[in-house]
Amino acid sequence: MLVGLLVPLAVLExxxxxxxxxxxxxxxxxxxLVPTLLWRRTMPLAMVGVAFGGTALLALxxxxxxxxxxxxxxxxxYALLRWGSGREVVFGLAVLxxxxxxxxxxxxxxxxxxxxxxxxxxxxxxxxxxxxxxxxARSREVDQxxxxxxxxxxxxxxxxxxxHVSAIAIRAQAGLAxxxxxxxxxxxxxxxxEGEASRALAEMRAMVRVLRRDEPGTRAxxxxxxxxERLASRGKPVVEVGIVGAVGELSxxxxxxxxxxxxxxxxxxxxxxxHATRVEVRVTADDESVHLxxxxxxxxGPAGAGGxxxxxxxxxxxxxxxxxVAGPDAxxxxxxxxxxxxxxx
Numbered sequence: 016m017l018v019g020l021l022v023p024l025a026v027l028e029x030x031x032x033x034x035x036x037x038x039x040x041x042x043x044x045x046x047x048l049v050p051t052l053l054w055r056r057t058m059p060l061a062m063v064g065v066a067f068g069g070t071a072l073l074a075l076x077x078x079x080x081x082x083x084x085x086x087x088x089x090x091x092x093y094a095l096l097r098w099g100s101g102r103e104v105v106f107g108l109a110v111l112x113x114x115x116x117x118x119x120x121x122x123x124x125x126x127x128x129x130x131x132x133x134x135x136x137x138x139x140x141x142x143x144x145x146x147x148x149x150x151x152a153r154s155r156e157v158d159q160x161x162x163x164x165x166x167x168x169x170x171x172x173x174x175x176x177x178x179h180v181s182a183i184a185i186r187a188q189a190g191l192a193x194x195x196x197x198x199x200x201x202x203x204x205x206x207x208x209e210g211e212a213s214r215a216l217a218e219m220r221a222m223v224r225v226l227r228r229d230e231p232g233t234r235a236x237x238x239x240x241x242x243x244e245r246l247a248s249r250g251k252p253v254v255e256v257g258i259v260g261a262v263g264e265l266s267x268x269x270x271x272x273x274x275x276x277x278x279x280x281x282x283x284x285x286x287x288x289x290h291a292t293r294v295e296v297r298v299t300a301d302d303e304s305v306h307l308x309x310x311x312x313x314x315x316g317p318a319g320a321g322g323x324x325x326x327x328x329x330x331x332x333x334x335x336x337x338x339x340v341a342g343p344d345a346x347x348x349x350x351x352x353x354x355x356x357x358x359x360x
Contacts, residue, residue, distance in 0.1 A: 017087075021049045025084040032082075041080035044073060049087065055094035060103035063091050067114040074117050089139040096143030097150075111136060157326055164327040165334065167275075183211045214266075217358065239270035240305075243277050243298055252291040252311065254281055260300030269355050272335055273298060273307050276328055280309035280341075280351040288313025288349060304337075304357060310350040328353070 029035070029042030048069065051062040066088050070080065095107040115136070119129050190204030240262050248254040262270070277296050284294045291313030299306045325341055328351075332339040337355035344350055 018049050018052055021052075021084060021087055022046050025049065025082060028082050028084050035081055037078045037080075040078055041082055044070070044078070044080050045082050045084055052087065052090060055091055056098045059091070059095040059097075059099040060107045063095050063107040064110055066091055067110050071114045071117040074114075074121050077121070079118070079122060089135065092136055093139045093143035093146075096140050097147050108140075111140075160326050161330045164330045167331075180211075180215060183208050183215070186211070238274045239267060240265055240273045240298065241270075242274050243296065246277055246281050246296060252285065252288070252294050252313075254294045254296065256296045256298075258298045258300075260298075260305075262298065262300045262305070264357075265300070265305060266358050269305060269335060269357065272331055272337075272355060273305060273353075275331065276307055276339070276351070276353050277309055279328055283351075284309070284311040284313065284349065290314050291348070300357070302357075305355050307353045307355075308350065309352075310344065310348055312348045314347055325351075 025042055025045045029038055029045075032038065035041060048066050051066050055062050070088075073080070092107070092111060095104060099107060115129075115133055118124075124132075186204045186207045190201040190208070193204070194201040240258070243258065244256050246254055247256040265273075277298070281294055281296065284291060288294075288311045291311045294309065294311045297306075297308045299308075328341075329339045332353050332355060335355055337353060339351070339353040341349070341351040
């Protein structure tokens, strides 16, 4: 769209300014350099070389394009600092310095005009560097949020697997103790061990996909889906909690995830939902999955719902094989909806 706008603009300026020296050549050169914007992100150094290197050669030949449309070239130094690699930035800045030097040497501009032009170019470079830093900082913060969520999920899975292994050990001891006198009890113990081992294996496979560092210290038991009812409150806004369906046989990792999602959503609603009077938390379980829906009646939805809390929620649900979406309602309010498989990923 920018190229399609600038090309006719350069031609129109060339037609309306007959006093310009080398008017036809300048118009053709400027219009021909406009397409460099198409590759400013993928090949920033090459485009800077073509645009500023080419105009430097024209300056040595005595042709100095003076169209106002030439200002679009400032996008290229910005793109160089925003998307170029370190080596590309170094070589690109060298090209810009050469261009400024050549233009100053062959032109008749005053010192003030030269300094002003250099300041404009440096401003574009500074904006590109600032945008690059901000994008990098944002990416690092998102990675940190995902890493923390992975570590917390890994901790949940670790505690769950430890529970299964403990049950296996206890049942094995009971089976060994009762085997000589009560073979039927030993057989029952073996069946329980088989079930616990299968569940532990499933949890362990999910845990393998999660990368984390060992953390020393004692860990408190993680909350489960039954703890969702603790989120109910009669304060402002009122938090209403409803749980429908069989939730007693859910995987502990899924139960903990449902609680964490509900907790984060209620916290967001209390912090950011303006004029909210009610927050509704609904957990519905069927034979295959668990559905969580948290909605409020505030104005405009939680302001912080697009931040790192939602990123962590989506990361946790995705690692467990589910889906999570959040957004404003048709009328007013904000809703977070999540669906997780009963047995985990």
